[in-house]
Amino acid sequence: MSAAELMDYDKALELFEPVLGFEVHVELNTRTKMFSPAPNPANEEFHAAEPNTLIAPVDLGLPGSLPTVNETAVRYSISLGLALGCQIAESSRFARKNYFYPDLAKNYQISQYDEPIAHDGQVEIELEDGTLFQIPIERAHMEEDAGKLTHVGGSTGRIQGAEYSLVDYNRAGVPLVEIVTRPIFGAEHLAPQVGKAYVSTIRDIVRGLGISEARMERGNLRCDANVSLRPRGQEKLGTRTETKNVNSFRSVERAVRYEIQRQAAILAAGGTIIQETRHWHEDTGVTSPGRPKSDADDYRYFPEPDLLPVVPSPALIEELRAALPEAPAVRRRRLKEQWGFTDLEFQDVLNSGLLVEVEETARFGAAPAQARKWWTGEIARIANAQEVEASSLVSPQHVSELIALVENGELTDRLARQVLEGVIAGEGSPSDVVKSRGLAVVSDDGALIAAIDEALASQPDVLQKIRDGKVQAAGAVIGAVMKAMKGQADAARVRELVLERASQV
Amino acid sequence: MSEITPELVEHLANLARIGLTPEEVQSLTGELGAIVDSVAKVSEVATPDVPATSHPIPLVNVFRPDVPGETVTTEQALAMAPEHDGSRFKVSAILGEEQ
Helix, strand or coil: CCCCCCCCHHHHHHHEEEEEEEEEEEECCCCECCCCCCECCCCHHHCCCCCCCCECHHHHCCCCCCCCEEHHHHHHHHHHHHHCCCEECCCECCEEEECCCCCCCCCEEEECCCCCCEEEEEEEEECCCCCEEEEEEEEEEEEECCCEEEEECCCCCCCCCCCEEEEEHHHCCCEEEEEEECCECCCHHHHHHHHHHHHHHHHHHHHHHCCCCCCHHHCCEEEEEEEEEEECCCCCCCCCEEEECCCCHHHHHHHHHHHHHHHHHHHHCCCCCCCEEEEEECCCCEEEEEEECCHHHCCCCEECCCCCCECCCHHHHHHHHHCCCCCHHHHHHHHHHHHCCCHHHHHHHHHCCCHHHHHHHHHCCCCHHHHHHHHHHHHHHHHHHHCCCHHHCCCHHHHHHHHHHHHCCCCCHHHHHHHHHHHHCCCCCHHHHHHHHCCCCCCCHHHHHHHHHHHHHHCHHHHHHHHCCCHHHHHHHHHHHHHHCCCCCCHHHHHHHHHHHHCCC | CCCCCHHHHHHHHHHCCCCCCHHHHHHHHHHHHHHHHHHHHHHHHCCCCCCCCCCCCCCCCCEECCCCCCCECHHHHHHCCCCEECCEEEEECCCCCCC
16 A cells, blocks of 8 residues: 655644534443343353353344344433433434344444434543643444454455355344444644544443443444544535544554544645545554445434333433433543542543552552552553553553552562563463562562572672671672572662671671 | 336335346335325324334333354354355455445
């Protein structure tokens, strides 16, 4: 793929105003699917299922099978609508979106069209410098996810050149809520950051509600980013592109920035933007054209005849409203105070998108300061190196366990980093890794004393210096002992014992 | 008169992945036109105080509890398909994209 012409970012912003829009799909973690009683792979319990083991007749579109609406999915959708500041529709109905593609065996997706469950909301996001920005929400509607295709043959694993495709229908019918924003104005040069903060806020909201696992690397949360540019001073909106499946916070930021630079170069050269779907390439950091919007988008929506309208009672809505967790801004203020972080420390956590991780790690018993140190330090460093989300590497429970091992003196910081590597490599929990890799701190004084005596005997000059009160000379002995213990000893304890033995031997 | 044109019939056939001969397009244009015209008569008797309805039964909120129920086994599912590879269905590579 040839790289597109890009305009310098600041120059692009000087000439054009970026207008954004986002469609975020959230997979709900109900136990069963949206329209069938098959187990839901977006629920942690069924996540590791083998292909085509979580399927009911409805998910395969078998003749005579009829969909039934999952009550919990409806409740979750209403809760999410309320958390997005939306109005909940008095009456809402499902619609068929017709298209032929093997990811859905029915040849249509059950979605919502003219009567979504929630509409007209607003979400407040916080940018890196702490300023607040409002994102207008047009609607949030219920629908079902499609199956997963694997394209076989061809060199790139993409559809072009594929010889055939393999289909797993486990994901077909997973409950989804699609959240659609209105056009977002005024983000200006912060547009990429607004995208990142918005998706991160949606993730915090659904995690706070407990209605989705919200793991982006698993596709529980997927973002399509719309970007258009208009010349400064022009009222009319420019033609937009829709970049599909931008599936990490960092990618949202990069993809928005890339599209601004790409479109600006085309427009400045007198070209026109084609309204099209584009693909984001994580590895190269560019977008490439997908298909243009065309006849294929004629989905011929019509009301789903197999399902009845959803008419939530005011009592249900009020019950769910009362059960909402605190708003993200309120929660941030509370956590900052509770943890006693400085502005800088707290902003560091927020900007890394690790608020939920730190909070959950603390809930498992770790000191918040330690949780912050590990997540924004070593774990973020490894995540950066591997170009993945930190949250995908290790669970808050395991981080908390690791911190506890250090606190109890069973691991030094250095050993803990090795244990973390093992946990990330999938070797099990921290204590599993300690056992299997034999990484525990040598806390047996007998073993330490034997090593110290040996080191002192082989360095009589050092022993003499220590006895003469030159305590800093002990460093050479401590070094030798740490080496003999392969680093698995607590250096402070070794120092203590060296001084003790030097006066006795 | 009906708005059904041969071009529209061809467009719909294409969306529905149905191949039609020129003769079939011609005859369907007439037949679909007659059906649409007949249905249009309903709008002549519908008054503004009759709300639009998508369902004949006056029921709402029919839900299923979120409890796992009957599923089909992988073997049962694959047995219904022309081809499979391991535990997944095998289909021709189709130039297109997920919705």
